[in-house]
Amino acid sequence: MNIPFLKTDALPFCKGCGHDLIAKNTTKALEKLGFNPLDVIMVTDIGCHGIIDKCLNTHTIHGLHGRSSALGAGVTFGTEEPGKKVIVFIGDGGSTIGLQHLMEASRLNLNMTVVVHDNFLYGMTGGQTSGLTPHGFNTTTSREGNPFSGYDICALAHTAGASYVSRVMGIGDISDKLAVAFSTRGFSLVEVLEICPSYGMKLNPRRKLSEIAQSAGKEMGEWLNNRKPFIAHQGRKTDNLLEKVNPIAPSFKSYLKKTTSMILSGSAGEGVQLAASILAKAAMRSGLSITQKGSYPVTVGVGFSTAELNLSPEEVHFHGIAVPDMAVITSSDGLAHNKQRIAKMQGGYLFIDQSLEVPPTGAEVIRHDFRGMGARNASIFSVFFMALKTGIISTECLFLTIEAEGMGEKLPVAKIKEALVK
Amino acid sequence: MQEKTKGNRVLIDGSRLMIEALARAGADAFIGYPITPANLLYQYGSQRMKLMLPAPDEITTLQWMSGLSATGKLPVTATSFPGFALMVESINMAYMMELPMVIILVQRLGPATGTATCGAQGDLLLLRGMISGGHPIPVLATADFNDCWDLAAKAADIAQNLRTPVVLLTSKEEVMTQKSFDLSTLGVIQPSTRKLFNLEGEYKSYKPTDFVPDFLPVTQSNHQVRLNASTHDLTGILQHSNEESMGNTRKLEEKIVQRMKSHGYYTLDEQKDARKLIVAYGITSSAAIDATEMLRKNHEKVSLLIPKTMIPTPDFYLELMMKYERVVIAEENINQQFGSLLFGQHIPANIAFVGSLGKMISPREIMEEVTR
Ligand code: SF4
Numbered sequence: 157m158n159i160p161f162l163k164t165d166a167l168p169f170c171k172g173c174g175h176d177l178i179a180k181n182t183t184k185a186l187e188k189l190g191f192n193p194l195d196v197i198m199v200t201d202i203g204c205h206g207i208i209d210k211c212l213n214t215h216t217i218h219g220l221h222g223r224s225s226a227l228g229a230g231v232t233f234g235t236e237e238p239g240k241k242v243i244v245f246i247g248d249g250g251s252t253i254g255l256q257h258l259m260e261a262s263r264l265n266l267n268m269t270v271v272v273h274d275n276f277l278y279g280m281t282g283g284q285t286s287g288l289t290p291h292g293f294n295t296t297t298s299r300e301g302n303p304f305s306g307y308d309i310c311a312l313a314h315t316a317g318a319s320y321v322s323r324v325m326g327i328g329d330i331s332d333k334l335a336v337a338f339s340t341r342g343f344s345l346v347e348v349l350e351i352c353p354s355y356g357m358k359l360n361p362r363r364k365l366s367e368i369a370q371s372a373g374k375e376m377g378e379w380l381n382n383r384k385p386f387i388a389h390q391g392r393k394t395d396n397l398l399e400k401v402n403p404i405a406p407s408f409k410s411y412l413k414k415t416t417s418m419i420l421s422g423s424a425g426e427g428v429q430l431a432a433s434i435l436a437k438a439a440m441r442s443g444l445s446i447t448q449k450g451s452y453p454v455t456v457g458v459g460f461s462t463a464e465l466n467l468s469p470e471e472v473h474f475h476g477i478a479v480p481d482m483a484v485i486t487s488s489d490g491l492a493h494n495k496q497r498i499a500k501m502q503g504g505y506l507f508i509d510q511s512l513e514v515p516p517t518g519a520e521v522i523r524h525d526f527r528g529m530g531a532r533n534a535s536i537f538s539v540f541f542m543a544l545k546t547g548i549i550s551t552e553c554l555f556l557t558i559e560a561e562g563m564g565e566k567l568p569v570a571k572i573k574e575a576l577v578k
Numbered sequence: 579m580q581e582k583t584k585g586n587r588v589l590i591d592g593s594r595l596m597i598e599a600l601a602r603a604g605a606d607a608f609i610g611y612p613i614t615p616a617n618l619l620y621q622y623g624s625q626r627m628k629l630m631l632p633a634p635d636e637i638t639t640l641q642w643m644s645g646l647s648a649t650g651k652l653p654v655t656a657t658s659f660p661g662f663a664l665m666v667e668s669i670n671m672a673y674m675m676e677l678p679m680v681i682i683l684v685q686r687l688g689p690a691t692g693t694a695t696c697g698a699q700g701d702l703l704l705l706r707g708m709i710s711g712g713h714p715i716p717v718l719a720t721a722d723f724n725d726c727w728d729l730a731a732k733a734a735d736i737a738q739n740l741r742t743p744v745v746l747l748t749s750k751e752e753v754m755t756q757k758s759f760d761l762s763t764l765g766v767i768q769p770s771t772r773k774l775f776n777l778e779g780e781y782k783s784y785k786p787t788d789f790v791p792d793f794l795p796v797t798q799s800n801h802q803v804r805l806n807a808s809t810h811d812l813t814g815i816l817q818h819s820n821e822e823s824m825g826n827t828r829k830l831e832e833k834i835v836q837r838m839k840s841h842g843y844y845t846l847d848e849q850k851d852a853r854k855l856i857v858a859y860g861i862t863s864s865a866a867i868d869a870t871e872m873l874r875k876n877h878e879k880v881s882l883l884i885p886k887t888m889i890p891t892p893d894f895y896l897e898l899m900m901k902y903e904r905v906v907i908a909e910e911n912i913n914q915q916f917g918s919l920l921f922g923q924h925i926p927a928n929i930a931f932v933g934s935l936g937k938m939i940s941p942r943e944i945m946e947e948v949t950r
Pocket of ligand 1: 170175
């Protein structure tokens with residue numbers, strides 16, 4: 157080992173701060189394990205511990221408060237080179253802002269180590285209570301002692317699936333204990349208990365670290381899960397998204413001279429969107445330009461389902477439909493959803509199922525029994541019926557589109573043909 | 579480029595084009611968190627990118643992306659305002675660390691969760707002020723399917739070249755609507771690259787050449803890399819506010835402004851002797867195109883500007899507007915976001931506004947304002 161991990165032994169912490177011990181034992185452990193400093197990526201959080209960066213000869217990433225375990229996770233996802241080590245330094249405060257990130261790294265069992273510098277309070281911002289502060293511990297924001305108990309961060313990480321979790325008293329040489337975590341395959345977390353002399357000691361005079369830990373029920377120990385680490389698959393098979401869409405060459409003619417806007421509307425589960433896409437593709441097969449969009453309630457399985465289409469001999473730019481040229485309504489849900497727009501129609505056609513009450517409209521109304529084909533087929537049948545009556549698309553082209561889309565089995569082609577003849 | 583298909587006309591949506599373009603432009607990871615109306619982008623991202631990860635929330639999304647970017651990957655995500663709001667601090671981090679990535683922001687109706695399935699153009703001013711200090715983050719707004727292709731690739735390119743997060747701004751109606759489209763109109767996309775340090779001499783993570791520092795991934799072992807979200811010097815070491823660190827913070831602004839000067843993307847359709855100008859971006863530009871065409875048919879002389887580089891705003895937009903007697907800016911909000919971006923609180927009297935809330939602006943509304 158030519159380059160030391162630390163540039164200096166004079167670390168920038170207050171005298172007696174446990175962070176000094178953690179930093180020195182971390183580098184000692186890495187040296188023992190034979191790492192080169194530039195094979196180590198140290199990700200540090202906000203807090204006093206985070207100012208260690210400038211003293212390190214490793215790669216350093218200094219991020220946001222609480223987010224460094226997610227940031228470190230991102231580094232592990234992108235690290236394909238073997239022999240690299242991602243280590244995250246975080247405080248007790250940061251570990252609760254970013255609790256989700258710690259749980260996620262544990263759950264996914266990412267190849268990295270998080271060292272929680274647990275001195276029971278926020279040091280850098282003035283000694284406030286954190287989510288890991290033990291019950292009864294004094295802080296600047298709970299002078300009478302913390303009324304709450306702290307999280308057991310080790311139990312949380314272990315339960316979430318970390319390969320290796322340990323709690324260590326930050327006294328003496330802890331490098332071997334840290335080395336176990338650093339050499340773990342998968343996620344490891346070490347909670348190092350320490351005291352912040354500037355706030356913790358002053359506000360809790362005569363209390364010893366071991367006594368604080370004991371009264372807080374913070375047992376020293378190791379907790380293991382026998383799990384494989386997550387390795388991100390960088391080279392997985394991917395699809396060319398454009399090869400997935402089938403081109404549609406025009407093989408039919410349409411007489412349509414100007415853009416025609418249309419709404420198809422019925423109930424969820426009645427094939428409205430499918431019918432719209434058959435119509436759209438048939439229109440393209442007829443040389444027309446198309447826009448097609450769907451709208452439905454957030455719960456896609458109930459209520460209305462509306463499709464809006466523009467068919468045009470020219471390219472369509474604006475695709476919004478305030479008042480349609482044509483409306484095809486196959487259920488009461490569809491009618492309710494479009495009543496206002498139908499009322500505004502000054503011309504065009506309203507195709508509506510004969511079971512429904514005809515709403516006020518200036519459109520020519522054509523009633524028919526669409527639902528007689530069965531609720532699931534009402535929408536596709538209404539498209540055929542509309543095509544036959546208006547002639548904007550040939551029914552032959554619609555049948556061919558169903559065939560080309562491989563929907564011939566799913567849709568009642570023969571029944572539709574029969575009904576159209578009637 | 580002629581796509582190798584049996585024909586070229588397809589029924590397609592903008593989401594598919596964006597993700598394919600980004601992948602071809604060098605994006606190799608998609609980090610997803612579901613949100614309407616950005617879900618199609620997530621779905622395609624999961625099919626297309628070499629690495630796809632489902633994040634547990636949007637803050638994690640941005641942090642994972644930043645870590646990936648530090649290793650040299652170009653990550654992409656797609657979201658809408660509620661998710662974007664959660665990302666803001668982390669985007670600031672990536673901006674400060676100078677980490678390339680692309681964030682697709684699909685606008686929907688706000689405030690807050692608003693209406694998830696209703697489009698809008700209400701996030702421009704948020705984008706303008708989202709970096710603490712007011713530094714500009716590059717924002718490109720798509721106006722049609724060809725932009726979904728071209729601007730997505732340019733977003734990747736700017737991100738890599740300028741070492742910065744880039745926002746690709748779009749809206750619900752642009753990425754969820756299916757349209758017939760001719761694939762043969764799509765150009766060839768070259769993969770974007772980051773300028774790497776040549777490994778000779780001392781490496782400083784933030785020492786700029788032409789405003790942008792050379793990159794080295796944290797996965798190499800030749801030179802020390804330091805990335806820092808706090809104010810830092812050229813080596814990446816945290817500093818309070820010394821000359822070097824303030825110079826670096828200033829450089830974050832300068833690199834975008836100076837280097838983006840050559841990235842002023844827009845479409846200008848000028849009519850000779852026209853004294854009126856329509857300005858519309860994003861989803862509203864399609865209505866503006868129709869309005870322009872119909873006005874001209876009615877013998878009304880009118881020009882059309884479709885801005886695509888939104889931030890930093892090219893000087894050209896203002897220069898152009900100054901040449902016209904009357905300018906109509908149309909956008910789907912009720913407070914003239916683009917007008918405010920250009921003019922601040924004192925929008926000149928000859929700048930008219932067509933806005934809307936919860937519905938698309940129609941060509942007719944624009945025409946009415948132009949002929950008023
Ligand atoms: S304030 Fe507390 S935590 Fe911070 S360096 Fe000083 S002793 Fe350590």
